[in-house]
Amino acid sequence: MKLARRILLTTVAALGLTAGLASTSAAEYPEREVRWVIPWNAGGSNDIMARFLQPILAKEGLKVVIENVPGGTGAIGMGQVATAKPDGYTIGNGTSSTLSIIAQGKAPLKNEQFTHIIRVSVDPLMLLVPGNSPHKTLDEFMAHLKANDGKVTIGTPGTYNINHIFAEMTARGAGVAYRHVPYPGGSRVIAELMGGQIAAGVLKPSETMEQIKSGDLRPLGVFANERLEVLPDVPTFADRGIDVYPFGPVVQMAYIAAPANMDPKVRETLTAKYRAALESPEFKKFAADNGFLIDPLAGEALDKEVAAVAKAIAAVAEQTFK
Incomplete structure (x- = not known):
């Protein structure tokens, strides 16, 4: 009986010590x-x-x-x-x-x-083309899509995401098909755009601002209800009568x-x-x-x-x- 009681007391003490260590660890977080x-x-x-x-x-x-x-x-x-x-x-x-x-x-x-x-x-997300693209405006790019049904490439970081949804909506706005090109990240889309491997890409301002300022990329349209303060001259798709939220925002x-x-x-x-x-x-x-x-x-x-x-x-x- 004495041995059993001693084991019980030891176990309780050990559990108390473990709880105390866990509490101390949480209190001192982060330690590394x-x-x-x-x-x-x-x-x-x-x-x-x-x-x-x-x-x-x-x-x-x-x-x-x-x-x-x-x-x-x-x-x-x-x-x-x-x-x-x-x-x-x-x-x-x-x-x-x-x-x-x-x-x-x-x-x-x-x-x-x-x-x-x-x-x-x-x-927000934007549609961008290379800085040397012949398409200077969103209207010009949409006309290019219509004239080249199923041939124009649009790159996105990943698949079945919002970028991909907006690439689909861009083509639907022109009433044609397109070629979707997915990459494992925005930086790859930027590199392929600048290298002329794809015609357009759907990307964020935060990952493209440096290239926009240098003239290596050109934003054509914003997938949003309002224009961006940092890029006030870039129209929204709504400005051009294109609904990119037909199934909801x-x-x-x-x-x-x-x-x-x-x-x-x-x-x-x-x-x-x-x-x-x-x-x-x-x-x-x-x-x-x-x-x-x-x-x-x-x-x-x-x-x-x-x-x-x-x-x-x-x-x-x-x-x-x-």
């Missing part, structure tokens, strides 16, 4: 660098944004190591996040593109596998995600440090200069937004790709 998975090639919008945030986050006491894991329209990299330990030391960039393929059942992932931390950006956003079942204290710390970085004067200027919005939803509000965006994209994709 955090792996930040960007599920796209280097040079794309998510990669550019992450590398801009990296030194700002360091000032907030969160040192991140950025790792590019492209493939599967973001599914490969986010798959690594989903299966990592939920200790706050592996996080990833969720996007509407990955939400799209999850919602359509084209990736072996579920949103329930993630803890949603905070939204980083809401991004969709939004492109990026957010920080971690594995499910994360300690609430760690989630709170991550959220606070990212919020401080997103609301910093440096990042606000970066957003204004690159034509995207900062709307740092977090917690239950972000959970609801992720579910709503996934549902909307699934509904639009079902009509677009059937």
Whole structure:
């Protein structure tokens, strides 16, 4: 009996010590660098944004190591996040593109596998052509599509996502078919555009602004209801009478995600440090200069937004790709 009682007391003490260590670990988070998975090639919008945030986050006491894991329209990299330990030391960039393929059942992932931390950006998308393209306006490009039914190439980062939806809507606006060319990231689309390998691409301002300013790329139209302040001379498709939302509106956003079942204290710390970085004067200027919005939803509000965006994209994709 004495031996049994001693074993019981030892076990209880050990459990108490383990709980104490876990509590201390959560309280002291982060104790080391955090792996930040960007599920796209280097040079794309998510990669550019992450590398801009990296030194700002360091000032907030969160040192991140950025790792590019492209493939599967973001599914490969986010798959690594989903299966990592939920200790706050592996996080990833969720996007509407990955939400799209999850919602359509084209990736072996579920949103329930993630803890949603905070939204980083809401991004418009544009149709761009090479800077030396003979098509100077959206009207000219649409006329080119009509005259070359099924022959004109439009590149996108990934497939069955919002970029792909808008490429489809561009061709539908002309009433013709086109050739879709998918790549593992925006940087590849940019390279192929500048090399003249494709006629047009659907990309974000934040990943193309440098090439637009240098004249290497030319934006023809914005897939949005209003023109961008940073590119006021570029018309929306609606300005030209082209409906790119025939099945309902969709939004492109990026957010920080971690594995499910994360300690609430760690989630709170991550959220606070990212919020401080997103609301910093440096990042606000970066957003204004690159034509995207900062709307740092977090917690239950972000959970609801992720579910709503996934549902909307699934509904639009079902009509677009059937």
